Amino acid sequence: MGGFLAQILNGLQYGLLLFLISSGLTLIFGVMGVINLAHGSLFMIGAYLAYVVAGLTGQFWLALPAAVVGGLVFGAVLERGLFRKFRQREHLDQVLLTFALILLFEEARAALIDNQFHAVPVPPALDFSVPVIGGFAYSAYRLAVLAICLAVAGGMVAFVERTRIGASIRAAAENSEMVDLLGLDARLIHTLVFASGTALAMLAGALAAPLQSVYPGMGDGFLILSFIVVVIGGLGSIAGAFWAALLVGMIDTLGKVYLPEMAGIAVCGMMALVLLWRPSGLFSRG
Amino acid sequence: MTRLSTKGHRWLGLGAALLASMPLWAAPYYMQLASSALIAAMFALSLQLLTGGAGLVSLAHAGFFGLGAYTVYLLGGGSSVFVSVPAAMLLSGVAATAIGRLALRTRGFYFLMTTLAFGQMLFFLFHDTSLGGGADGVFIARPGLIWAVTKSARPTVFLLLNLATLSLMYFSLWKLMGTMFGQALAGIRVNEDRMRAMGHDVQGLKLAAFIVSGALAGLAGHMAALTDAFVSPELLGWHRSAEALLMILLGGLGALHGPILGAFALTLARELGQSITERQRLVEGVVILAAVLLLRRGLAGWRQ
Structure with missing residues (x-):
């Protein structure tokens, strides 16, 4: 029973990490109309950043703000320098350019760090188990990840649903021309969305680093899963991405x-069912 | 999509003759390299029917390639190529029918994402389960040809066999693109809605292209298994699909023979890159950037 409960909590926490990655992906699709295959690599970069920061300073917690700030800056630079130009390109070009980014990011990682697996220790302050129900105890760090992801998700939904900028992001996700008609600066919104998406993916990578090893190509599995999330949830829908x-x-x-043996196939199979039932996603308004 | 004229075909024929003469002057290593370029060319050419032909960008294609390769393993040792070739094309074609029916319900970004996920589903099937002999890949017994091939004759025989298969595939597609079917696909690429409004069965045409293209990728995969006597789940990974798209773009999206040029150019670039640096991903990344940003019309459109 305790084992099953632990798996439920693990699933919840994995799902929330997946939400951090795919919410950025779905907004970037929805608002900018850009397909970013390198989104999984941003997760990998966040995880390696945590490994480096924790190794240099001995303080894992510094890695989280580093991932967020680093992600915002990195994302803004990528958007201004590259993705702004990709927007006008055909899908094929976008696929190949972002595929090239994956290769170059991995190569940069190999050159700057190495090609080895690395463990990032769980921060000592949270390296214990919390009794949850009865005799069942659960890792405190995993509970902290759950709480942080929920807080970030809540903050993001509040920002998108309640603020003026959030409203224009929603407008842009529905219809990018509307933003121009409303007299808002669409370019600023694009930079903001891309930078936030990058920061969220890198934060997810940093949070995940102590939970799994840090290794080359670790973003690849997350990329596929977050694509499936975006398809099931509906392009550009934050609520859809969450559920x-x-x-x-x-x-x-x-x-x-x-x-x-069946986990990977089951997830893809579920996407197939959603496509049969609602080809544009469970939460799309179209 | 441009189909070469007789004059263009003279150049392609010259290239083929050069490859066919390799047993006379080239070391076995270079014949094997040429074989892998020919297989890459078959794979990219099969995808060109979808991408250049109908304007569909699919990331599931490596799945069909790998399925064709794994057919040889699934048949077990001792089968003949006259069984394994149709079986590979059939299995890949059936998988393409199932995946195409679902994925073609979507368009644009959704199509990209769903083909990526379905391609990975095939990858997981061989990577996670024991169906295909495990995640690390497995050596296989080659299907029998008409005559027994000695070890020293293999590079020559497989080079000629791959050259013949590619030529056959190219001319079949060249014929196909000249038919009403090819014209209709071109219409879909340019304006899908207009074709639908004109009463064409757009969905059926796209599905037919998806199935033919998948079955041909299965043939390419079969030739890879025959040549290398080794299959691994990595054959089905989506990076391979992206590489096929790269060969198409590199060679020229608008030309049927483009993927052949692209496959040879990429194989050559990799081989040269290998002698300069160990950083293979860097080489490939730079090739992609050059193809997308500089060579807008591909190698086939070089002189236009």
């Missing part, structure tokens, strides 16, 4: 434990 990420995270986690 779809929880669903995918749960199925993938439980699948890996109870039916390890």
Whole structure:
């Protein structure tokens, strides 16, 4: 029973990490109309940043603001320097350019750090188990990740739903021309969305670093899963990404434990079902 | 999509003759290299029917390639190529029918994302389960040709066999693109809605292209398994699909023979890159940037 409960919590926490990654992805698709295959690499960069920061300073917690600030800056630079120009390109060009970014990011990682697996220790302050129900105890760090992801998700939904800038992001996700008609600076919104998406993916990578090893190509699995989340949730929909990420995270986690051979196939199969039922996603308004 | 004229075909024929003469002057290593370029060319050419032909960018294509390769493993040792070739094309074609029916319900970004996910589903099928002999890949018994091939004759025989298969595939597609079917695909690429409004069965045409293209990718995968006597789940990974798209773009999106030029150019660039640096991803990344940013019309459009 305790084991099953632990898997449910693991699934929840995996799903929330997946939400941090895919919410950025879905907004970048929705608002900018750009397909970014290198989004998974940003997750990998965040994880390696945590490994480096924790190694240099001995303070894992510094890695989280470093990932967020670094992500905002890196994302803004990428958007201004590259993705702004990709927007006008055809899908094929976008696929290949962002595929090239994956290769170059991985090569840069190999040159700057190395090609080895690395463990990032769980911060000592949270390296204990918390009794949850009865005799069942759960890792305090994993609970902290749950709480941080929920707080970030809540903050993001509040920002997108309640603020003026959030309203224009929603408007842009529905219809990018509307933003221009409303007299808002669409270019600023693009930079903001891309920078936030990068920061969220890198934060997810930093949070995940102590949970799994840090290794080359670690973003690849997350890339596929977050694409599936975006398809199931509907392009540009934050609420859709949230529920779809929880669903995918749960199925993938439980699948890996109870039916390890079928987990990857089950997630793709679920996407197939959604496509049969609602080709534009569960939460799309179209 | 441009189909070469007789004059253009003379150049392609010259290239083919050069490859066919390799057993007379080239070391086995270079014949094997040429074989892998020919297989890459078959793979990219099969995708060109979708991408250049109908304007569909699919990331599931490596799945069909890998499925064709794994057919040889699934048939077990001792089968003949006259069984394994149709079986590979059939299996890939059936998978393409199932995936195409679902993925073609979507358009644009959704199509990209769903083909990526379905391609990975095939990858997981061979990577996570014991169906294909495990995640690390497996050596296979080659299907029998008409005659027994000695070890020293293999590079020559497979080079000629791959050259013949590519030529056959190219001329079949060249014929196909000249038919009403090819014209209709071109219409879909330019303006799908107009084709629908004109009463064309757009969905059916796209599905037909998806199936033919998948079955041909299965043939390419079969030739890879035959040549290398080794299959691994990595054959089905989506990076391979992206590489096929790169060969198409590099060679020229608008020309049927473009992917062949692209496949040879990429193989050559990799081989040269290998002698300069160990950083293979850097080489490939730079090739992509050059192809997308500088060579807008591909190698086939060099002189236009």
